[in-house]
Every structure is written in C-alpha cells, then in structure tokens.
Amino acid sequence: xxxxxxxxxxxxxxxxxxxxxxxxxxxxxxxxxxxxxxxxxxxxxxxxxxxxxxxxxxxxxxxxxxxxxxxxxxxxxxxxxxxxxxxxxxxxxxxxxxxxxxxxxxxxxxxxxxxxxxxxxxxxxxxxxxxxxxxxxxxxxxxxxxxxxxxxxxxxxxxxxxxxxxxxxxxxxxxxxxxxxxxxxxxxxxxxxxxxxxxxxxxxxxxxxxxxxxxxxxxxxxxxxxxxxxxxxxxxxxxxxxxxxxxxxxxxxxxxxxxxxxxxxxxxxxxxxxxxxxxxxxxxxxxxxxxxxxxxxxxxxxxxxxx
Numbered sequence: 001x002x003x004x005x006x007x008x009x010x011x012x013x014x015x016x017x018x019x020x021x022x023x024x025x026x027x028x029x030x031x032x033x034x035x036x037x038x039x040x041x042x043x044x045x046x047x048x049x050x051x052x053x054x055x056x057x058x059x060x061x062x063x064x065x066x067x068x069x070x071x072x073x074x075x076x077x078x079x080x081x082x083x084x085x086x087x088x089x090x091x092x093x094x095x096x097x098x099x100x101x102x103x104x105x106x107x108x109x110x111x112x113x114x115x116x117x118x119x120x121x122x123x124x125x126x127x128x129x130x131x132x133x134x135x136x137x138x139x140x141x142x143x144x145x146x147x148x149x150x151x152x153x154x155x156x157x158x159x160x161x162x163x164x165x166x167x168x169x170x171x172x173x174x175x176x177x178x179x180x181x182x183x184x185x186x187x188x189x190x191x192x193x194x195x196x197x198x199x200x201x202x203x204x205x206x207x208x209x210x211x212x213x214x215x216x217x218x219x220x221x222x223x224x225x226x227x228x229x230x231x232x233x234x235x236x237x238x239x240x241x242x243x244x245x246x247x248x249x250x251x252x253x254x255x256x257x258x259x260x261x262x263x264x265x266x267x268x269x270x271x272x273x274x275x276x277x278x279x280x281x282x283x284x285x286x287x288x289x290x291x292x293x294x295x296x297x298x299x300x301x302x303x304x305x306x307x
Contacts, residue, residue: 006068008035009047013065014137017055024123024137077281089284090119096141098128099225101272104247105142105158113292120285128195128224133276139286140276144269154273157293163266164204165246167258169238182212182265189240190218191231203243205265212265216241 008021012032015021022029040047047061057065097106102124110122125138133141142157166185179185182205194200200221205212218240222231228244235242236257242249246266252258274293276286 002035002038005035005039005042007072008032009039009061010065010068010072011137012036012048012055013057013061076283088117088119089288091283091285092121092123093140093283093285093289094123094125094138096125096127096133096138098143099126099228100144100245100248101142101158102126104162104245105272109157109293109296112296113289116292117285117288120288126225139283140274140289142272142274144272151278152275153278154275155290155293156271156297157274158271159247160271161268162271163246163268164243165249165253165260165266166203166205166241166243166262167235167249167253167260168241169236169257170259172235172238172240173259173261175238179261182214182262185214185216185241185262188216188218190216191220191235191240191242192216192218192222193228193231193244194221194223196223204267205262206267207265 008027008031011025011027012018012021015024018029018032021027021032025032036048045060046058047064049056049058095106106124110124114120114122133139168188172189176188177184179188182203185203190203192200200215203214203216205214220231220234220240222228228248231242232244232248232252234240236252241261242258246253249258253260274290276282276290282290
C-alpha cells in the first residue's frame with residue numbers, strides 16, 4: 001500500500017474536498033483524485049462519497065481515518081524530533097481561530113512571533129464555530145471561555161478582559177433618540193450578526209447585578225467574518241445601532257463616526273485562550289508558539305490594560 005495514497009486520502013477527508021486539500025497540501029487536485037481512486041481500487045472499497053458540492057468519507061472511510069490519524073501524528077512527531085538539532089525550529093503552525101481573534105488578537109502577536117522564528121510558517125484558518133482542531137489538521141485553536149475536551153490544554157492569549165460596545169452614528173441618534181436603557185433598543189434599527197448554523201447571538205448587557213438579554217430586530221443580518229465590516233460601515237452611515245467587540249469599534253468611536261451608547265451597561269468578559277492537545281510531545285512550531293506566548297504574558301506584552 002502506497003503511503004502517499006493514504007496521506008492523500010486523509011488530506012482530502014480532512015479538508016472536505018479535493019480543491020481545498022490541494023490548496024493546503026500543495027499537491028494538485030487531479031493528483032489527489034488519482035491517488036484516492038488508486039487506494040479505493042486496491043482496497044476494493046469506496047472511501048469517499050463525492051457530489052458536485054461536497055466530499056465526505058463513507059463508513060469504511062471514516063473507520064480508516066480514525067485508525068490512520070494517530071499513526072500519521074506519530075510519524076509527524078518522530079520527524080519533528082529533528083528540530084532539536086536546529087538552531088531554531090522550522091515547520092508550519094496551523095491555527096483555527098474565530099474572526100474576532102483574527103482581527104483583535106493575532107495582529108499584536110503573529111508579527112513578533114514570525115520575527116523571532118523566521119523559519120516557522122503560520123497558517124491561519126478562520127472559523128467561528130467550535131471544531132475539533134485535530135480532525136481538521138490544525139495544531140491549535142483560539143476560542144473564548146469554551147468547554148474543552150479533557151485532553152486539551154488552554155493558555156491565555158491576547159487581552160485578558162474585553163467588552164462588547166454598543167454604538168450608532170450621531171446623525172442616527174439625533175433622529176431616533178439616545179437609549180437610556182437596553183430594552184429601548186427593541187424599538188431601534190439594530191444591525192445583527194448570525195452564526196453559520198443560523199443562530200443569532202443575543203445582545204447582553206449588565207449593570208449593578210442586573211442582566212438584560214435582548215433579541216432585537218433590524219434591517220441588516222450578517223455572518224461573522226469579513227461581513228462584519230459591512231455592519232460597521234452601515235452603522236457609520238447612520239442606518240442603525242451596532243453591538244460588537246469594543247476593539248473593533250474603537251477607531252470609529254475615537255474618530256467620532258460612531259457615538260457610544262449605554263456604556264455603563266457594556267458587558268465585560270474574559271479574553272480568549274489558545275487550546276491544544278495535552279499530549280507529551282508538541283510539534284516544534286507549536287511548542288515555540290506556546291513558549292512565546294508564556295514569555296510575552298509574563299512580560300505583560302499580550303495583555304490589554306483593564307478599563
């Protein structure tokens with residue numbers, strides 16, 4: 001059995017398609033397709049169900065993935081031992097992060113890390129749902145206060161405290177009034193976000209022990225990611241009220257394009273965490289990143305001051 005054919009099958013199954021697997025692995029989609037078909041022919045079994053829209057493992061394919069994943073991980077770990085003979089580690093660090101972390105957390109960390117470790121390549125996959133980082137081929141993930149599996153380790157990354165801010169353009173507030181209590185937002189045009197699964201995060205507020213959770217309506221609904229810029233620009237244009245990470249809105253708050261409202265009610269929450277499998281051997285790029293974060297945290301370089 002050709003090892004490359006097995007590796008091609010795993011990469012396609014992890015990526016959910018031949019094109020995405022080709023982009024990640026650097027091997028052409030046609031080569032991956034030939035390798036998978038060759039493997040299926042040798043085994044006499046279909047391993048992947050293929051449609052025009054998706055590729056998913058069959059029951060036999062899923063069982064094979066479950067057996068192969070730890071074997072490939074051990075092979076990678078064995079090769080990674082060679083990094084101990086280098087002056088500086090090399091390899092790829094693949095991170096799965098939400099769009100908020102890609103905008104707020106990583107810009108203050110990745111540049112300094114790459115300067116310190118020029119032989120390491122960082123690959124960032126932006127996804128707002130909670131996923132199994134290992135099953136999709138990532139080394140680690142970043143999430144907010146999530147419940148993690150027992151074998152996962154979580155360490156702080158980025159600011160240790162953040163807030164959601166509520167704001168609108170001054171022209172909008174002059175026309176529609178400035179809310180004095182969160183419930184008044186129910187009569188305002190609110191620019192909302194929606195997760196890929198369809199759920200819409202509520203707008204939460206807190207003051208002196210009182211918690212208010214709202215599900216307001218409005219003229220715009222966007223999914224997290226690049227579309228959040230559309231929501232911000234729509235708020236700046238005076239169409240409605242936005243409720244988002246304070247760090248994302250700060251440039252517009254400072255310029256006066258957006259005016260803060262209900263600030264005493266802005267809810268604080270703990271900052272994000274880097275999480276990764278708690279196995280004994282960490283790949284050298286991940287180990288370097290973890291050590292870099294711990295050193296920066298000790299020096300206070302990745303923590304934002306409390307307000």
